Amino acid sequence: MKFFYLSILLPFFLLASYILDAEAEIDSIASHKQAGTGENIDTQVVASGLDIPWEIAWGPDNKIWVTEQKGLISTVDPQTGAKHVLLQLNDVWFYRTAGLLAMALHPDMKANPYVFLNYTFEKDAKRFSRLVRYTWKKDTLINPRVLMEVAANNGHSGARLSFSKGKLYWATGDANNNTYAQDFNIPNGKILRLNIDGSIPADNPVKGSPVWAMGFRNIQGMTFSKNGKLYTSEHGDATDDEVNLVEKTKNYGWPAVRGFADSPKEKEFSASTSIADPLKSWTPTIAPAGMSYYSSNTISKWNNSLLLVSLKAKNLRLLKLSADGNSIISEEVFLDNQFGRLRGICISPAGDVYVSTSNRDWTRTPGSPLPEDDRIIRIFKSDKVMSSLQPQQGPQAKTTLYQQYCASCHQENGTGLKGVFPPLKGSALVKTAGLPLIKKILNGSAGPVEINGVKYDAQMPSFAFLKDDEIEQIANYILAMQAERHPVIDQQIIAKARNN
Ligand code: HEC
Known part of the structure; x- marks a missing residue:
């Protein structure tokens, strides 16, 4: 097994910009990056050739346990990169964001050698998300026991699984249904709390109900802190991705409240x-x-923080928590655009951080995936200083508005995804450069539509919250995708579309 050592860093950006004034390029990077905690860290690729790893978890055998979205559960040796397949599931419905997703290992595998998995499957043309428990025996998984099934759809399947004090927590997606998350009696769009045999704990908030907290859209990350606080990360639609501190019985608002209740x-x-x-x-x-919650003195300045990886932003965020864990006091970004989309994260008992890429998933990024994708990367204490940057938001952000707001569905090159998100490149509606185009961007849509003989039933969110000049930029950007010479959208037509 080859290790790829990558030195991530231009040490001391700010200093460098003074010393190496010949290096104009470094200078320009330095102008939007700032030295952060200055922790000494390096990275090393420890496994490659994986196919959409979804969950990575540190096992009692000191291996990294991995789910791959198409249905494989394996262990990867972090020393050699060698992969051993424990189980291939044969009834996984793999489609875009559905498939084999979350996994949790029982924290005491000696006494309870259980592995909990969550995957989507189809039955009689209906889709479900299944929570199943396997027993770990030697080098395989046996005795599947289905603990619970909830509805699934063509998106928003969640999901994450975590343990706290012997109870299993399952974050379910809202199955693309706008009423589920606010309906206490439907297990979608919730965090459920279960016993390890799938039964409902006697001390749950509402007797006989698995619901611990509600009002979620599509949770993609979940972790407990050392003192038992539960944190989640979640995808918004057009706006407002979230990190929540989840407390029992609370309602987190989706779809009525997105992000902070500010409108x-x-x-x-x-x-x-x-x-x-x-x-x-x-x-x-x-x-x-x-x-993942980080509580180790190995990378000591990271102690008591949430480490959050991201797909679209393609980086690792360090969210430092207050001493009581009730607020986030700072945010720093690492690995920006170095390995591509990042989905999985786990922390070894030694305090090393492992992240996995998701460059082979349904999203198309130009230049990706690389032949060695997907990879698992170890982040460890070393004598190098890893650069960090202040997160960029709003107008300073380095990406185009199109990338920020539209590319997650219509793809960076505008080709869309057949049957799910229509292409904007070549779209007759875009070419008109008229009022209906602007109204589509402002209002989005809910219902199924047919474009060029292809049916689309996913939702297009409303972008009315964007400013006129932002809509103008985006509209002209997608017009430029059609042809170099294109009609120009100005703010007059946008104002007209808003009033009409
Ligand atoms: C969450 C996914 C999603 C995002 C984000 C999104 N769209 Fe869409 N868009 C859709 C879907 C689904 C449709 C098809 C349904 C429809 O036309 O109403 C669509 C349709 C369109 C159409 C009509 C295409 C045609 O040929 O009729 C345009 C134009 C469009 N989107 C532009 C945009 C722009 C511009 C942005 C960014 C500001 C954007 N969309 C962001 C999902 C999305």
Whole structure:
């Protein structure tokens, strides 16, 4: 097994910019990066050739346990990169964001050698998300026992699994249904709390109900802190990705409240229903994914923080928590665009951090995947200083508005995804450069439509919250995708579309 050592860093960006004034390039990077905690860290690729790893977890055998979205459960030796397949599931429905997703190992595998898996499957043309428990025996998984099944759809399948004090927590997606998350009696869009045999704990908030907390859209990361606080990361749609501190019985607002309750409508709903605010939200969205609580003195300045990887933003965030864990006091970004989309994260008992890429998933990024994708990367203490940057938001962000708001669905090159997100490149509606185009961007749509003989039933969110000059930029950007010479959208037509 070859190790790829990557030195991530231009040490001391700010200093470098003074010393090496010939290096104009470094200078320009330095202008938007700042030295952060200055921790001494390096990275090393420890495994490659994986196919959409979804969950990575540190096992009692000191191996990294991995789920791959198409249905494989394996262990990877972090020393050699050697992969051993424990089980291939044959009934996984793999499609875009559905498939084999979450996994949790029982924290005491000696006494309870259980592995919990969550995957989507189809039965009689209906889709379900299944929670199943396997028993770990030597080098395989046996005795599957289905613990629970909830509805699934063509998106928003969640999911994460975590343990605390002998109970299993399962974050379910809202199955693309706008009513589920606010309906206490439907297990979608919730965090469920279960015994390890799937039964409902006697001390759950509502007797006979698995629901621990509600009002979630599509949780993609979940972790407990050392003192038992539960944190989640979650995808918004057009705006407001979130990190939440989840407390029992609370309602986190989806779909009525997105991010903080800041619009009049959201404030009204929040006042009548008592909605918990997130600890943090991101607009433009970053597509947050796996999240782990770091409590080790190995990378000592990271102690008591949430480590959050992201798909769209393609980086690792260090979210430093306050001493009581009730707020996020700082945010720093690492590995920006170095390995591509990041989905999985786990921490070894030695305090090393492992992250996994997701460059082979349904999202198309130009230049990706690399032949060695997907990879697992170890982040460890060394004598190098890893660069970190302050997160960039709003107008300073280095990506185009199109990348920030549209590419997650229509793809960076505008080709869309057949049958799910229509292409904007070549779209007749875009070419008109008229009022209906601007209205589509402002209003989005809910219902199924047919474009060029292809049916689309996914939702297009409303972008009315963007400013006129932002809509103008985006509209001209997608017009430029059609042809170099294109009609130009100005703010007059946008104002007209808003009033009409
Ligand atoms: C969450 C996914 C999603 C995002 C983000 C999104 N769209 Fe869409 N978009 C859709 C879907 C689904 C459709 C098809 C349904 C429809 O036309 O209403 C669509 C349709 C469209 C159409 C109509 C295409 C045609 O040929 O009729 C345009 C134009 C468009 N989107 C532009 C945009 C722009 C510009 C952005 C960014 C500001 C954006 N979309 C962001 C999902 C998305």
